[in-house]
Amino acid sequence: MGKGANLVPNEAGNEEIEELRTLKWSEIRQNKWIVIDSQVYDVSKFSKKHPGGETLMNNNVGQDATDAFISFHKDMNKVEKYLKALKIGKVVPESDVNQNEERKDELNKDFQQLRKLAEGMNLFKPSGWFYSLHFLQLIVLDLIGTYIIYKSGYDNWLTYFIAVACLVTTQAQAGWLQHDLGHLSVFKSTKMNHLAHRVIIGAIMGFSADWWNSRHFKHHAKPNTIKKDPDIRFSYFYLVGKIMPKEIGKKKKGWLPYNLQQFYFFFTLPPSLIPILSAAETAIYLTSRKRFYEMMWIGIFTVRWCAMFVPILGIFGMIKLLFLVRFFQSYWFIWSTQMSHLPMEIDYDKDLSWFRTQLITTCNVEQSAFNDWVSGHLNFQIEHHLFPTMPRHNLYKIAPHVKQLCKKYDIEYQCKTMSQATFDIYNCLKESGEIWYDAYNM
Template sequence: MKIYTWESLKEFQQRDCKQKLIVIEGKVYDVTKFMHKHPGGAKLLGAYAGEDATDAWVALHNDKELVENRPARISDAYASWPSRPLVRAAAVLHQVPAPVLGIRVGRCAAAMAVRPAHLDCTASGPAAVHRQAQAGWAQHDYGHLSVFNSRRLNHIGHELVVGHMKGASSHWWNFRHFLHHSKPNVVGADPDINVPYLFLLGDKMPQEWGKRRRGFMPYNWQHDYFWLLGPPMLLPLYFHYENIYFIFKRGDWRDFVWTLSFFLKFFFYVFNHFFPSWLATFGFYICLCATWIALVFVACTQMSHIPMDIDRDQRREPPECRRRLINDWFTGHLNYQIEHHLFPTMPRHSYPLVQPHVKQLCARHGIPYVEKPLSTALADIIRSLKKSGELWLEAYQMPG
């Protein structure tokens, strides 16, 4: 078997390289054929071509014996690439008995979110909003394989909840969300920060776009128009467009049927029972059922990522800031962003239980564990957008 050095693996990082090799625990795997069958999408594996994917593999797979032999192992790496200390140390917590950390706690609660009453997401007013939000947290549990021990049962549950109860493609969610977990805040890989035609984030991208005169938005005002174009457009408009585009581009007709079943059920029932027109029904869906998720998405994820370093691919620690913004119920426990990124397969109800152990790990490795109130978190995201906009304007105005 050929022995690869890290230097020789760099050629496989090129986009035009047809062969895709990744390294997991010092072993080199050829994923060229397997990547198109990967449940997390081909792009996820392609993002690790020529790199060490051990940290992401450990964090995202709770059935390692089943998945480790799917791609073809072809070699060993000459020298191991040191893993990030916090991620590596956190992996040890998975070995602690479940009753201690409550790793299995919350599975029943997640399954209860799909009791028959919640399958009917057609109630009016606050009840409908509440059920839609809870269905969103439930699909997140199924998508992360944290409800059942069976991977297949989790996938079936995810298709049912995200498709029939939320009106979205399960494969679209998987491909998008797992890329975010694998490459957080990495330009060109993390879809959650891939919004350059509306917002420029971080310190480096605004300067690059400014020098090249790219984009068409007044980015120096982006901190002002964020609340107009950010949360209101995210889920109601952009996510719906991206979801429909994904389904038809891939010809994923099973997800199309699930999605169609939601909209037929929701609109025909609500229109016939509560509203005098289709326009009013649509307004109810956009303004109420989509707004909660959009607000939590911004509150729990964007406020934990936008103020941090955003750059091209680097080896970095997971999000260092946890914002306990409103309460665990409203955010579906996704206010525990460090815990969620370290343990994506852990049921979300277990994050408060594992948090003290993560704090100890951070202190041991000298990594800041930051907790911020809502007001500070909101101010941080606005300050970050304002700073990025100023960097863009300064670069844009520089002569030739």
Template sequence: MGKGSKNLDDDQQQESSVMTTSSSVINENGNGKGQYTWEEIRRHSNKKDRWLVINNRVYDVTKWVKHPGGQMVLNHYAGQDATEAFQAFHPEITRVQKYLKPFYIGDVCKDDEDNTDDDQALRDDFEKLKQKAIAQKLFTPSRLFFILACLHILAFEYAAYFVVFRFGTGWLPYLAAIVFYVIAEAQCGWIQHDFGHLSVFKKSKWNHLLHQIFIGFTKGASADWWNHMHFQHHSKPNVIDKDPDTRIEPAFVIGDKIPIRAAHRDVKYGKSFPYHLQYLYFFLAAPLLFPLYFQFTTIRHAIKRRKWMDVFWLSLFYIKFFTLMPLVFGLFGAIKLLFIIRLFEGTWFVVVTQSNHVVMDVSHDDEKSSWFRMQLKATCNIDQSYFNDWFTGHLNFQIEHHLFPMMPRHNLYKLKADVMDICRKHNIRYISKPMGQAFVDILTSLEKSGRMWRETYEELMHASKTIN
């Protein structure tokens, strides 16, 4: 993936060279770099030939194989303007730009009429809000907040081990250990999310290190795997075939477009899955996501991609757990305990994350959509309370988090009123709902999508039988 245009055959290379020459000119300042139209830029939109634009500068990132955010993020913006996404994910812009310099090939033509932007006023208002947030130091983390967050995770994990070693294997200490460990794992999910988004330390290297330690040693997962999945989601939320959270077939279909596509596929290949029942088996299938899928996928990812530091830290988790817990429960008892913990941890994670996204619009990519509009279309909030903030890791402010992914989560609520003002000005929906309603809406949305699949499938089958 992303190995460059060397995989093209000679004819394709010659064609690419002709297209580039015919649509580019030398800059007036004589720096030898080209000027490119958007028509030309959009031609370079696949993983073997990808250009992207940042601040009207064109970069050929085809051979950038060590991008920290992963290859897929670059693929998702191939042939597009990535300026707003670039600014959202990189705290040290000046330092990052030096890595872009070798890939710079020219600029967007100033007189390119195809580059009209219907969302420019919205982009301007969003930029003003960003500058206001910077002036109010909302990107500055509270050290006390994150110290307490980390300590309370470690305290709950310690409590899980303490109760079983102190009080034995009775049902009450066993239940208490499960509760304490599930809380530690779920809350670690939120703190590793903070480190992964570089929102705790000014220096990226410290965020990366703590990210590896917490997601590895406390959760038994790979930081690189998380980056690979999560930054795709943020860069193109709810975008079909780009956001990994939309690629959940064959178990589920979401939105109003994927069910139609799935129905045509099922009729074509003569097989089907009972998607019309997905709202019923959701709470059976979703909890198994962690113990039967993520747990093994993350380990495989780290080994396959030779992320040895990730392997080291996640190995320590399993060494710790299967050294201590078997002393009390035996090996099979410890395996059963971990499976139960993963079930509840997975349920917690899924209901929080999906309440913000699966109920929203799921659609194909719109390359001209502004960052603000794209995030609001795909996200919604859960109403604020002290419990909701803690239970969701402040991801009840999912809208503000998606707009400003590097902002420390304890400051997200301070922008809610301003974001709502922009939404009212530009006639954009801002959705916030009670937690109970948010969880129920997951099932409602799944039922609707499943019903669309069944109706389409039955219509297609009936039409096929009629023709035959």
């Protein structure tokens, strides 16, 4: 029985049933409980066992996490079994709700209707053909790259870099596939998604599925949120948005000349993110948590690459090839993901509605066959953030309905050209650096 429950007689008067007490929002925030569909849950102990990690749960305490909960969980029957033991009460209807809160509640209801529409359109149903062909391109490109290396080695620099291009494309496209698997959007079975995720990101890419999930879900739950989104935690090297630069500048802090970050950003973070930073973070994550199962998959990748390339290139040649592939893959990844986030609003957690939060922190890039392929459909970043488990080949179908909801609530729906989105990375870094410089020299 939940600690907020009371026992009361039922209609017959001879049995007792559990009645949940009502709780005010002030009490919920004070005790750091979570609200899902008007029900209150004490997750203080369960958060340490949560697959997404304790930090992910703590980032949502004291708030209504209904939309986030529904968006991340595919097997609702399974998770509701866990929730039942954590339920302690329900939210009391408050009479002093202001107009903004009423508007927020109305938007939440409309978004839930939008989700039901998407379900009715079968937009959460993956296409076996789409993902089979996507996986096939990985195998073909990997084999072509390996074949060219075996035929030419270092003898011909042109063919060598064609091979590198094939292997880079393999890794980049594998990145988009593992992303879909991590969001449980490829198979109907959650177990199959998890297994295939480890195969792709572990055996093909050489990284950890657990590490990626723990980091990426925090980003999705609180995108561009200071102290909560790990994707913007690099203030020692770069300052983004308008809030952090001003705060750091007023404190007279500055490790680097941030007013020049729009130049050095492109020569520092993109080439180092995957080859160095992500590899080091993965190693620390796995060793500190003793995730030996995850290490096994990375071991398979290591053995595979050694078997494929050491015989022809030698050990140092293999390492050089891997670094080159990671180097160019990192640029591809940064460019495809950050053009949809860095130029958008970056602020502290304001506990806005799920819909509004995603729209002010993400933007889209125009649809085309090339844009869809090169970005793994993350040119539909808005729709992906609203519906993380929706297969990416269906994101364009829900986009018109998202635009209608934005129009109703006067929320800006940003969709840019690829060139504009690329230049906006430079522009936003320049603006943030100038804000820091002005505040620092006041």
